[in-house]
Amino acid sequence: MKNQQTIEKQAPVNGRVRVDWKEKGSEVVSRYGIFLIFLGMVALMSILTPHFFTYFNLINVVRQVSFIGIVAMGVTFVIITKGIDLSSGSVIALVSVMAASFAQGGHSLVVPILIGLGIGALTGLINGTIATKGMIPPFIATLGMMTAARGMALLYSNGRPIGNLTDSFLFMGSGDLLGLPFPIIMFLVMGLISHLLLNNTKFGKSTYAIGGNEQAARICGINVDRHLILVYTYAGFLTGIAALMLTARISAGQPSMGVMYELDAIAAAVIGGTSLTGGIGTIPGTMIGALIIGVLNNGLDLMNVSSYWQQILKGIIIVTAVLIDSRKNRKS
Amino acid sequence: MKNQQTIEKQAPVNGRVRVDWKEKGSEVVSRYGIFLIFLGMVALMSILTPHFFTYFNLINVVRQVSFIGIVAMGVTFVIITKGIDLSSGSVIALVSVMAASFAQGGHSLVVPILIGLGIGALTGLINGTIATKGMIPPFIATLGMMTAARGMALLYSNGRPIGNLTDSFLFMGSGDLLGLPFPIIMFLVMGLISHLLLNNTKFGKSTYAIGGNEQAARICGINVDRHLILVYTYAGFLTGIAALMLTARISAGQPSMGVMYELDAIAAAVIGGTSLTGGIGTIPGTMIGALIIGVLNNGLDLMNVSSYWQQILKGIIIVTAVLIDSRKNRKS
């Protein structure tokens, strides 16, 4: 390379784009680090318990993960803009009871779905509007929503589950499509859509831009407030999808649903490489992050680790996974 | 003002700040904004319910707030450094059961206190070490601790409360000192200590510096990692104090104690003006923030607002308080 440069010295333009394979290599490791960790975890679980690596169990894990996974995709958008969404868990409850009350027969399937998605998106819209127009930290805006939405869910349902849902509605939770459970299909489809949206559209690029430098984004002509509102709305919309499927899965709308889901969703995003300081994150990363949490829960259950120890181990393993991952990043 | 500037022309550098009294005025409003909002809230509650503004009720509110308030002081330090601490609630539980098991008679009062403070500080030390040396986001480091500490609390106590505590231990929760409940005394004392520490010592200056510009802090020769570890340790230590007093107050160590306290503590800090983007925050602000949450809970209970409506209102009021406050800030 030294000779190369000596020659290049003479050249008037040395701004050529060189491909450097060593860098490519370490970039691969850092880029797919969390995926490798995930594979390592799968391998470990497969060794530790023979019941882990079976078709049904794997399907099982992915289905369990799909709800949180879809929520986490929206959260990823939000975190990339330097925001946070603490309201997801409570919004799930609110959507759940309201949609369920319209899915008790007499209504066509369209009504509860529209209501569910609408309410999800609406809460997001409110979150975004309060955070941007009110200029208050998203942490507080969504914390308020977290509290208020739970209250509304309880109020609406009087604290009780709303059951007797129509069969067509229940399909969203337990039905199969193309040989796969519907939630898994949705997880993949929404993952693909979100990934394309984030990576290949103006909307996605603007999302990164705002998280990278809000001031600069404004000067580049991005309407920051409007964009942020849309991001929160999209997150709410995805939460609505997860809530509908979850409601269908347990065949009841429940006001106590989704407690602490927001933390799991944020954790999935962060484990998957999304940075809370903004501007960094990917959807596949988040999906892997969610799967890591899912594999962990499933594996520990399969091995019948006591609940107390499960919690201790879960804490340690999540930290370790991110630790290994960030060490990889450091090397590059 | 124009004339002023004309004179300044002669000066070699005109970056001097002019004192602008209009600005000063709005600075006062913005600085004490949250305090004014707090007073407004107290006034409103006093009008709405006659039971609110009585000596005993006010004492009651402050005592109730003192636990979260003390935790929130440590959280304030952490947030000023751009960090976050999600583990406080679970650490309270861990400290609670461990200290309680040594406060059942036979031990002198010193033992449970040392154990409580030691464990609190130790968890903080671990949080800080993992976050800095492991270079992983504090969100993940403390999320791991949140999960693991709760598991350990359950494991240690086998999921059950630990009662029969000695009377001397119970004093920390229910005793009076100088005519005030002990927790209130501690709230004020720890508030004063934390305030002085943050404002008048090298330690405090470094805390602000790291949050304001970590790179700059490093360049100025501050040992950033060590300092952050100390900050988390102090936060853990304060959590230990709160946990001891809480345990004494309910006269039992409980593994289920403190659920969601971390969110209340963070909310108190943020309502009190601490910025999650680092570098900004004060202890008196946080104390007011905690009091606002306390007054809200107490007032809504007093007015016999139904629990569901309480949640809805609480969400709305917290957002509104910060909204009013940030609007004030904007004017300046």
Added chain:
Amino acid sequence: SDGSNADRKVVVGAAMPVFDDKWLSYLYDAMKDGAKDKNVDLKMVDAKNDSSKQLSQVEKFATEGVDVIVVCPVDTAAVKPMVNVAKQANIPIVIVNRIPPKDVMKDVDSYVGSESIKGGIIQMEEVAKILNNKGNVAIMTGQLGHEAQVKRTVGNKEVIQKHPDMQIILEGTAKWQRAEGIQLMENWLQSGKKIDAVVANNDEMAIGAIKALKEAGKLDETVVAGVDGTPDALKYVKSGDLDVSVFQDPVGQGKGAIDTAVKLAKGEKLKDKMVWIPYELITKRNVQEFEERWDVYNKNKSN
């Protein structure tokens, strides 16, 4: 009302553990109904599962000067300071649903309810009977550290210990939630273990387990048991999906608590300090009876 109470309204301060729990919501309704019947001013507050918050609420009732305090404790280990507060303020205190330890009970004016541990015992005894005293049991617990989780599980285990051919092969928490119940059961089903019975700390989790079992086609060969017996759970008993539930009478406990509280407030002598509203076993055989009880209650309520 009947005009016999021309004197001023009795004020009852009720400190309740948490408002987003299904069974408790029936208890609260019953208390409210009871309060309406007796023309009582009922102040009901939510401790959000936080003992210290509950203690503060009790203190507040004391400083406000209510006539009587009713507590459904977040944790019975933390009842002592509440009782002390009430005693100091000279206000009678009634504990509902969760029974404090004996040394605290001596200062309590009345207890209305049952013993949590009994719920677990009744539940497991019936499961043992169905299983002919042998088989593999999975215990699905509520939120760890919660009073009802701890006591009911202890009750379950006491029974198991008496049956050498029964063993607990799996134990995990589903945090009282149906969704978590499905997930835990799904994972257990993959664990390759033969599960003869799933015993859950409440009906919601049991229903979750039922869903997962049904999907796996294993519901028929597995006994499922819950606790609570709320109307929606009874449907599952009726259909035969939920083999066992244990009825904890929220109406009896709620109205009983208000009755007792009013008596204490008026200085009347109690016939019995302990007002037992026992747990009752529900199976497909007697489910009809419980459904009728709910019907009667709901009818009265709407009148």
Added chain:
Amino acid sequence: MGEEILLEMKDISKEFPGVKALDKIQLTVKKGTVHALMGENGAGKSTLMKILFGIYSGSGTISFKGEELKLSGPKDALKKGISMIHQELNPIPEMTVAENIFLGREPVYGKTGWVNKKKLVQQTAELFETLNIPIDPTTKMKDLTIASMQMVEIAMAVSHSADLIIMDEPTSAITDKEVKYLFEIIRSLKSKGVAIIYISHKMDEVFRICDEITVLRDGQYIGTKRTDELDHDSLTQMMVGREIKQVFHKEPAEIKEVILSVKNLSKEGKFKNISFEVRKGEILGIAGLMGAGRTEVIESIFGVDPPTSGEIYLCGKPIKIKHPSDAIRHKIGLLTEDRKLTGAFLPLSVKENMIMSGMNKFLNFGFVNGGKVKQSCVSMVEKLNIKTPNLNKLIMNLSGGNQQKVLLARWLLNDPDLLILDEPTRGVDVGAKAEIHKLMCKLAQEGKAIIMISSEMPEILGMSDRILVMHEGHFKGELSREEANQERILQIAFQ
């Protein structure tokens, strides 16, 4: 004085992923001298200095004051007598000037850790007095102008009473006036035996103040010469490896009709009654001292912070610009003065940084067309001679000058009719500067209009067709290219 060797760096190498930033570099600095470190953007100057200051570790040996220097971090460097003014400003915005300056070494009562606030302010005031810096020590850093912040950082570096002070582009954000004061400071330090390593892209400064010059090129050591052995051209030759004809070379362009005119633009407290027009093919320079309000005016026009009154006409038609997106729609571009704050998206790649303001033209059915993006970006990299291993490199890992070029590329990709450049060559090396200037001329020849703010007099004088002079928020006068010179500009400013 001047012969005793203070610092000797031998065979220093440093590699970043994909970049050999330094390859066996030598640097010898004598006591009591000012030693210039020169080189194009990305040559490795800052990297070498960061190694010397303990921020990076690299291979090779360093001896300082006759002893081998092994540093564990900046703290160690400061302790051993090396301080540094960093290329990027590093203010802690919410803290006061005094707190910033004495961060980590605040005066305390005894050994208590209890800060003596009075003494802190007093010491700062004394420091400022000796350095002739009129800033109130109790001001919050965020309330200072960039120039003042830079002066604070200079004061901070000086206050360590180090034996060696590294100054990495200390003058990129200050004007001639402050430069004069800085040079006074440097001379007095020199007379006290302090050595200074001075990095700048402003040739004239180097010749004015430096005793020796070491030149780096693409991470290689080129040579060290005494200043009097070199002149402008030979130094340039050393740095760039080829000849650069003329630095501020303006090629004439045909000046056509008015494209933008501004009438009575005002913003309370910032500027008042600003009226001017700019024509197609014209380069309009705006001169003024730091803090004259130039940035405020053009940011107002661009919709960043709309004016309170006044009109803006584009090609004779009145337009309303409420947001930068309106300006962009009207084919106006703005290269801002502060890279870090309002320019670069630090966590994003070079490619993404380039396309962010003009994404629409890369869209196919709503999707960003990767091929099109790559093609445009590669052509920009070549056109502006941007040194980056590839387009996916994060912009934060480029050298300062190359970051600036990426941001310029961002606006060029938009093909604007009117390009506003706020300090376009701040921190840019001679070669690149010449290229940016050439590009400006070319754009003008293509019929574009350019408004250029610059605090560098030769740049303003060399490039502008017409010069507006601004001071204290007012336009004080206008000079044509022919009548303009440094004295007249200052005269107008202060009249």
